[in-house]
Amino acid sequence: MNTLAEENYLKAIYHLSLNDSNVSTNQIAAALNTKAASVTDMLKKLSDKALINYAKYQGVTLTESGEKVAVHIIRKHRLWEYFLLEKLDFKWDEVHEMAEEMEHISSVELIDRLDKFMDYPRYDPHGDPIPDRDGNFKKHELKPIAVLQVNESGVISGVRDHSAPFLQYLEKQNLTIGKKIKVIEIIDYDHSMILQVEQNQTHISREVAKNLLIAI
Amino acid sequence: MNTLAEENYLKAIYHLSLNDSNVSTNQIAAALNTKAASVTDMLKKLSDKALINYAKYQGVTLTESGEKVAVHIIRKHRLWEYFLLEKLDFKWDEVHEMAEEMEHISSVELIDRLDKFMDYPRYDPHGDPIPDRDGNFKKHELKPIAVLQVNESGVISGVRDHSAPFLQYLEKQNLTIGKKIKVIEIIDYDHSMILQVEQNQTHISREVAKNLLIAI
DNA sequence: AATATTTTTTAGACAAGTCTAAATTTTTTA
DNA sequence: TAAAAAATTTAGACTTGTCTAAAAAATATT
Numbered sequence: 300m301n302t303l304a305e306e307n308y309l310k311a312i313y314h315l316s317l318n319d320s321n322v323s324t325n326q327i328a329a330a331l332n333t334k335a336a337s338v339t340d341m342l343k344k345l346s347d348k349a350l351i352n353y354a355k356y357q358g359v360t361l362t363e364s365g366e367k368v369a370v371h372i373i374r375k376h377r378l379w380e381y382f383l384l385e386k387l388d389f390k391w392d393e394v395h396e397m398a399e400e401m402e403h404i405s406s407v408e409l410i411d412r413l414d415k416f417m418d419y420p421r422y423d424p425h426g427d428p429i430p431d432r433d434g435n436f437k438k439h440e441l442k443p444i445a446v447l448q449v450n451e452s453g454v455i456s457g458v459r460d461h462s463a464p465f466l467q468y469l470e471k472q473n474l475t476i477g478k479k480i481k482v483i484e485i486i487d488y489d490h491s492m493i494l495q496v497e498q499n500q501t502h503i504s505r506e507v508a509k510n511l512l513i514a515i
Numbered sequence: 516m517n518t519l520a521e522e523n524y525l526k527a528i529y530h531l532s533l534n535d536s537n538v539s540t541n542q543i544a545a546a547l548n549t550k551a552a553s554v555t556d557m558l559k560k561l562s563d564k565a566l567i568n569y570a571k572y573q574g575v576t577l578t579e580s581g582e583k584v585a586v587h588i589i590r591k592h593r594l595w596e597y598f599l600l601e602k603l604d605f606k607w608d609e610v611h612e613m614a615e616e617m618e619h620i621s622s623v624e625l626i627d628r629l630d631k632f633m634d635y636p637r638y639d640p641h642g643d644p645i646p647d648r649d650g651n652f653k654k655h656e657l658k659p660i661a662v663l664q665v666n667e668s669g670v671i672s673g674v675r676d677h678s679a680p681f682l683q684y685l686e687k688q689n690l691t692i693g694k695k696i697k698v699i700e701i702i703d704y705d706h707s708m709i710l711q712v713e714q715n716q717t718h719i720s721r722e723v724a725k726n727l728l729i730a731i
Numbered sequence: 732a733a734t735a736t737t738t739t740t741t742a743g744a745c746a747a748g749t750c751t752a753a754a755t756t757t758t759t760t761a
Numbered sequence: 762t763a764a765a766a767a768a769t770t771t772a773g774a775c776t777t778g779t780c781t782a783a784a785a786a787a788t789a790t791t
Binding site: 302304333334336337340341344355356 | 747748749750751752755756757
């Protein structure tokens with residue numbers, strides 16, 4: 300098995316790979332809140348274990364087996380998040396930190412039974428897809444609200460920023476998963492947007508519009 | 516917070532304290548499958564953190580705060596065991612290993628909600644009492660079947676050995692928590708016992724009789 | 732009570748994972 | 762395209778938790 304540190308590196312590399320096919324040392328260092336030198340050390344270890352493709356100064360990609368490990372960790376993370384929300388009544392901004400610890404529980408049988416216990420949920424509380432036991436899942440086709448034009452609408456289906464402050468803000472604005480929104484106005488000056496959400500209108504910054512995702 | 520290693524030491528010391536008020540370095544080493552020298556090193560750290568009372572060559576006891584930490588870990592362990600058995604349908608011989616990992620999940624709120632979710636169970640699948648959130652629980656008054664005389668009976672209420680092989684053996688012999696047993700005969704030669712369990716009779720060794728507990 | 736045995740501690744070493752500071756490579760810019 | 766800047770790696774060090782071998786203390790034995 301892999302150590303906790305190794306698992307966290309693989310997960311970080313996986314997430315970063317979604318934006319850039321080749322992930323740099325500095326990106327990983329920033330994601331894990333550590334120093335570039337530490338990352339280099341770990342990349343050698345992961346490379347020795349054939350979990351990543353690594354050439355000095357060239358950045359990294361996950362190997363097939365590295366990706367498999369990463370996806371399984373993400374499966375565990377998202378299933379535990381779903382459990383915390385659905386069964387233990389936590390709010391969507393509270394579950395991430397706990398799931399960060401729980402995702403490292405090793406038993407495969409445990410996670411398969413948890414999956415069954417919850418009747419095989421397909422999406423976690425933040426709208427992210429939950430991989431099945433074979434690692435398969437729909438990479439969801441979402442786009443940020445920021446790309447919408449005036450009068451266009453969509454259904455809130457995910458978030459790009461998973462931090463508690465952002466989620467708490469969304470909760471307060473009633474901008475939660477499943478809600479239908481429509482763009483009423485886009486302010487030229489700062490590209491902020493006025494949205495119709497159910498009976499109310501909300502004014503959101505471009506920053507928020509870029510981090511809130513709707514189904515295509 | 517305490518490290519994983521520290522938590523495991525505290526838990527081991529707690530369990531050993533139930534038999535001997537003063538716990539020795541070698542006992543801890545045996546319990547944790549490590550070397551006496553390593554134990555000495557850790558005892559110094561735990562002593563520095565005021566979690567144990569330690570004087571060279573004299574063995575250790577837990578301080579009040581050390582015991583509090585240990586009991587909370589045990590609370591987590593037993594609640595997770597209960598969850599695995601009741602909600603995920605694992606068998607009683609399968610839950611211990613997983614709970615060894617899960618007991619280190621740190622969130623107190625999580626464990627309190629898990630407790631509520633399961634409606635505040637008082638005993639885990641092995642008959643051990645589950646401490647409440649304040650660390651209170653009935654230290655149960657059980658005795659091994661080995662102390663019974665012929666014709667005496669009791670209700671199986673706990674085990675002293677929590678290993679999977681022992682539990683699997685008990686399961687096969689139908690000697691599970693809640694079953695009523697009666698001593699039919701004690702063999703002089705090896706002190707093995709013949710028990711009546713429901714409609715059947717079972718012959719158990721003295722070894723087994725010492726590790727199977729009944730309510731007083 | 733003196734010696735032998737067992738238990739415990741100390742000393743020194745190692746692996747994992749991290750760090751700072753310096754060196755090297757790559758990329759950018761003038 | 763050569764110098765400057767940024768990114769990355771190397772070198773050496775530190776912490777945690779572990780180990781083996783040797784020393785010291787406690788306990789048991791004769």
